[in-house]
Amino acid sequence: MSAPASPLHLVGRFNDPYTGAERRLLELARRVAARRAVRLWSDVFPHRWHAQQGVRPIQPFAQQFPKGGLLLLAGVHVQTGLWLRHVHPDRVVLLYNLPSPERLFSAIELLRESTGCEPEIVFASHSAQQAVGLPGIVEPSWLDLSAFLSIPLLRPDTRPFTIGRMSRDVIGKHHADDVALYRMLAARGVRVRIMGGRCLAGPLAGVAGIELLPTGAEEASAFYGSLDAVFYRTGAFAEAYGRVVIEAMAAGLPVVAGAEGGYVDALEHGRSGILVQTQEQAWNALMHLAAHPGLRQQMGEAARRRAVAVHGEDAAEGLLSFYLR
Structure with missing residues (x-):
């Protein structure tokens, strides 16, 4: 033995x-x-x-x-x-x-x-x-995608186009231009939900169409189920990986994200999401998704497939050997 x-x-x-x-x-x-x-x-x-x-x-x-x-x-x-x-x-x-x-x-x-x-x-x-x-x-970061894969790919068309993001509730997790972008989106009728956004309450509290939630206020899968797209970029530092982006992809959501995070290993620009470098690119990408539900559906399906390819059981099994030898 x-x-x-x-x-x-x-x-x-x-x-x-x-x-x-x-x-x-x-x-x-x-x-x-x-x-x-x-x-x-x-x-x-x-x-x-x-x-x-x-x-x-x-x-x-x-x-x-x-x-x-x-x-x-x-x-x-x-x-x-x-x-x-x-x-x-x-x-x-x-x-x-x-x-x-x-x-x-x-x-x-x-x-x-x-x-x-x-x-x-x-x-x-x-x-x-x-x-x-x-x-x-x-x-890649170890993730359990099961709760996100159960979210229906087809989003309801009876609600306003809704974007959101999830992170820890600290100001460094947000880009300096995000507040202005959220205000512009809300003014165009886009609903914005930010879990981990209470740190933005000063400039955004009371703005119609913007909902600021503390971290952990909702189960992650329920939160992503309420969205039609995810927007994610950070401020002072780039995400080494950004697991929340991959979770959003597994939930079947198109992701518009800053081009400097480690999640670019998984997110395929133009297929499973859109990478942006400027405020204008972020605005254009989000408004384009708002106007084209078919593209959102197509990109969300590709995002889920990509998340499973990178983080599914088959991929994880190969990585486990490093810790078992």
């Missing part, structure tokens, strides 16, 4: 139930659990929802930290300490999902020195890898 596989330790910052990196870890843990022991760790005291999912805080003085096995750090923002020298892992994996080359190189040196292992780098997108020019693998 062969010896049981050593554990897979997934270390993140589980203080917010809506951050993409930690949602990625939870989904990876779910998929691996049947084949390898998995333990979830947080470098800070975890949010109570995460604690209910089995996430434990790293507490060195209580001898509670990863030991042996495969150690995965989910991002260069994750804080380590002297406990790292006592892990003695078989392998070390570092997820690069935030655009911070200096912190990446520092993290690589720290992991080499503290663990004696050469870190294997997992990049959230091709653009993230190209920006630093290091070897590694590109791995």
Whole structure:
């Protein structure tokens, strides 16, 4: 009888139930659990929802930290300490999902020195890898698309054309020009729903046709079911991947998105969505979709097919081998 596989330790910052990196870890843990022991760790005291999912805080003085096995750090923002020298892992994996080359190189040196292992780098997108020019693998974010694939592709034609977006409720997740764009769209009769938009309440509160919701106000699948298209771009930093874009595609929605996010690996411009670089391009793309329901239907179907091709069960099975060897 062969010896049981050593554990897979997934270390993140589980203080917010809506951050993409930690949602990625939870989904990876779910998929691996049947084949390898998995333990979830947080470098800070975890949010109570995460604690209910089995996430434990790293507490060195209580001898509670990863030991042996495969150690995965989910991002260069994750804080380590002297406990790292006592892990003695078989392998070390570092997820690069935030655009911070200096912190990446520092993290690589720290992991080499503290663990004696050469870190294997997992990049959230091709653009993230190209920006630093290091070897590694590109791995799309782990997603469970089942709830989104059940949304009907055919949207009702009895409601106003409705666009929306979903993100954490922080101003940095929004582009500086978004407020003006939403106002222009609402003035033309387009309904705008923003989940994670309470941070825009100052300039947009009370504007007819614009609904600002806090993050998590609705189930993601129900929210996407209320939309006819998704518009997504960010402000100060580009999304390393942007899993919400892929979820919208799986929901059968055409996506108009800024051209600089990691989701460009999956979104095919002109087929499953539209990539834009300027305010004028964003306005034109959204108004074109508003005027052509047939195009919305066609693009939404292509978006769903593409999301399944990149994140479906067949694609996921091939990626799992990296964590099981």
